[in-house]
Amino acid sequence: GAVVSQHPSRVICKSGTSVKIECRSLDFQATTMFWYRQFPKKSLMLMATSNEGSKATYEQGVEKDKFLINHASLTLSTLTVTSAHPEDSSFYICSARDTVQPQHFGDGTRLSIL
Amino acid sequence: AQTVTQSQPEMSVQEAETVTLSCTYDTSENNYYLFWYKQPPSRQMILVIRQEAYKQQNATENRFSVNFQKAAKSFSLKISDSQLGDTAMYFCAFMKRSHLQGAQKLVFGQGTRLTINP
Numbered sequence: 001g002a003v004v005s006q007h008p009s010r011v012i013c014k015s016g017t018s019v020k021i022e023c024r025s026l027d028f029q030a031t032t033m034f035w036y037r038q039f040p041k042k043s044l045m046l047m048a049t050s051n052e053g054s055k056a057t058y059e060q061g062v063e064k065d066k067f068l069i070n071h072a073s074l075t076l077s078t079l080t081v082t083s084a085h086p087e088d089s090s091f092y093i094c095s096a097r098d099t100v101q102p103q104h105f106g107d108g109t110r111l112s113i114l
Numbered sequence: 115a116q117t118v119t120q121s122q123p124e125m126s127v128q129e130a131e132t133v134t135l136s137c138t139y140d141t142s143e144n145n146y147y148l149f150w151y152k153q154p155p156s157r158q159m160i161l162v163i164r165q166e167a168y169k170q171q172n173a174t175e176n177r178f179s180v181n182f183q184k185a186a187k188s189f190s191l192k193i194s195d196s197q198l199g200d201t202a203m204y205f206c207a208f209m210k211r212s213h214l215q216g217a218q219k220l221v222f223g224q225g226t227r228l229t230i231n232p
Binding site for chain 2: 032034038041042043044046049091093095097102103105107108
């Protein structure tokens with residue numbers, strides 16, 4: 001079945017650094033990918049919709065300059081958390097849609113900012 | 115805008131029992147999908163079952179079935195013969211049916227933490 005690979009699975013870094021998270025569709029092409037944020041014991045909150053070859057569409061309240069999204073190919077979208085601070089610590093999950101299932105999810109990235 | 119509500123933050127049942135998780139939603143759309151996702155402690159999101167709104171027949175997947183009441187905007191999940199591996203967070207989700215890929219975003223409920231006890 002369709003697989004979405006998300007990397008890294010866990011990252012710990014110092015405050016002020018930028019962190020890049022990759023989301024790859026391994027066996028299908030995804031013109032649209034989605035990025036979610038999940039706080040502990042909470043639901044998934046959609047951050048943005050990543051569109052191949054064009055700008056991402058951000059949800060209300062999400063800072064586009066803080067969370068940079070690039071979708072340069074049909075199989076790869078990246079989320080860069082710029083100048084990360086402790087409040088950016090969270091679990092980030094990407095997903096991609098193929099022609100069969102609504103969304104295939106990556107395994108998530110646990111981001112910890114010290 | 116669509117909203118999804120799961121009114122049961124936590125539930126707990128004994129192994130082999132049947133459990134029903136509730137979900138209600140609000141939308142003005144007529145064509146849409148509804149889903150139940152499972153998120154075990156590994157935090158991987160696993161699709162449990164899906165329902166197309168235009169289909170009257172309730173979806174079933176082995177031990178999992180739904181009770182879809184379109185007029186009442188209700189979409190409950192029934193787990194029969196529950197197993198220890200069913201312990202997880204369960205999320206109900208809504209998605210508009212659209213040819214526009216960017217419009218095909220999932221709206222999630224708050225989740226229900228289900229624990230199956232031995």
